[in-house]
Amino acid sequence: MKLFAVFGNPIKHSKSPIIHKLFAKQTGISQNYIKINVPINFFSKSIINFFKNGGLGANITIPFKREAYKICDTLTNRAKYSGVVNTIKITSCKKILGDNTDGIGLLKDLNNLNFIIPKSNILLLGAGGAAQGIIYSLIQFGCNITIINRTYQHAKNIAEYFKNIKKINYLRIENLLHHSFNQIHYDLIINATSSSMNGNIPNIPLSILKPDIFCYDLFYDKENTPFLKWCVFHGVKNISDGIGMLIEQAAYAFYLWHGIMPNTKKIIRKYKKNIFNISNISD
Ligand SMILES: NC(=O)c1ccc[n+]([C@@H]2O[C@H](COP(=O)([O-])OP(=O)(O)OC[C@H]3O[C@@H](n4cnc5c(N)ncnc54)[C@H](OP(=O)(O)O)[C@@H]3O)[C@@H](O)[C@H]2O)c1
Known part of the structure; x- marks a missing residue:
């Protein structure tokens, strides 16, 4: 199964895996999206290991967005002008592409x-x-x-x-x-x-x-x-x-990885108020 992750410290609170599971279910794409808690000085090492082990893309959260910008080989305009990266993807030529969807x-x-x-x-x-x-x-x-x-x-x-x-x-x-x-x-x-x-x-x-x-x-x-x-x-x-922003920025990341834009309106309408009550989504 295609592997994706969110990297941060702390990361326990992150709802990104739930949101990506909802997108995967809605679009019929099969992906595994996990949380990775990164020790403060090990960000680039963790990312490189992740891609070596088959990871295809990642979201980056607090406090690594500026560091993520530095490790990218190429950048979208949004990332280039922002100077920070929250989404990365391995390209077909094995380069790290950085984007900013926040x-x-x-x-x-x-x-x-x-x-x-x-x-x-x-x-x-x-x-x-x-x-x-x-x-x-x-x-x-x-x-x-x-x-x-x-x-x-x-x-x-x-x-x-x-x-x-x-x-x-x-x-x-x-x-x-x-x-x-x-x-x-x-x-x-x-x-x-x-x-x-x-x-x-x-x-x-x-x-x-x-x-x-x-x-x-x-x-x-x-x-x-x-x-x-x-x-x-x-x-x-x-x-x-920021729940709506979280869902919308995740949708742009999903689009970068899979080329399909999830219908965020449906997900926001259904889950915005109760995202904290979802612990698992049946496949
Ligand atoms: N909804 C979403 O999709 C979404 C996306 C991205 C981020 N976020 C949220 O946005 C927040 C910031 O993330 P970040 O990546 O920018 O973190 P960051 O790079 O660590 O920056 C933290 C910022 O908060 C300030 N700060 C920390 N504690 C404070 C306090 N007690 N009083 C006043 N200012 C304080 C810091 O000020 P100093 O410069 O003085 O240290 C700095 O400006 C986090 O809560 C994160 O969860 C949400």
Whole structure:
């Protein structure tokens, strides 16, 4: 059976195997998709071993997306301009092809939810691999982005990285309170930090939240993430976690590997709310 995997650390929480099983069932493709927990300094070694042992493609998650970019022989445009890779595939010439499906997956979900229009003013929280991976799609769509991050230098590095494509604002968190930045109306806040994983909330001023704002957390859990709970508590009506993005980005990865696009609408409709209750899918 064709072998695929998701590589990360930690990886226990990942729902990718379930989603790929749903895609395989829907499209009639037979594949084995497993989780691989990689010790922090062993990413490239693990990937090489995986491909030597018959693996055909992989998803890469926290914290290896920048490292994955470096080991690729060729890149799709999405990956090349993002500088991070979340999907790889072995080509027929045994080369490693890197793609980034996070950005396009997020954009698709935000469009499905009606959370975004071209020219949306987005406040992006976080400057890790996921934040870097989604920016290219958002700026291609026409959005304006301001980044803030716990470590200011990381936000600055990302803005520098994209400076030849589009100007991205980056701020110190304390400057968001500054009068002129406080006056900016953000249409959408995207939490691309991993703070929710540890039950924390990114440090942003309450005054940024307006009742008509959209708030999206890339993280997902059985119940609302700490960030989304905080938004709801302060009157935000339109919120979403990252399950839809997870399904959409997985579909683009599936397409890269098999050349067939799963019907994500059906899967989101049926499983978005109860993905945490599925432990196995009968074949
Ligand atoms: N739904 C999906 O399909 C999808 C796809 C990709 C990622 N994700 C989720 O996105 C999140 C980020 O992933 P990643 O790959 O970017 O991780 P990463 O590369 O490790 O980056 C983590 C980011 O979170 C920030 N951070 C961590 N703890 C924080 C805290 N307590 N308060 C404020 N900021 C904090 C870090 O700030 P510093 O720079 O200061 O360290 C950094 O900006 C994860 O929760 C991941 O599960 C979801």
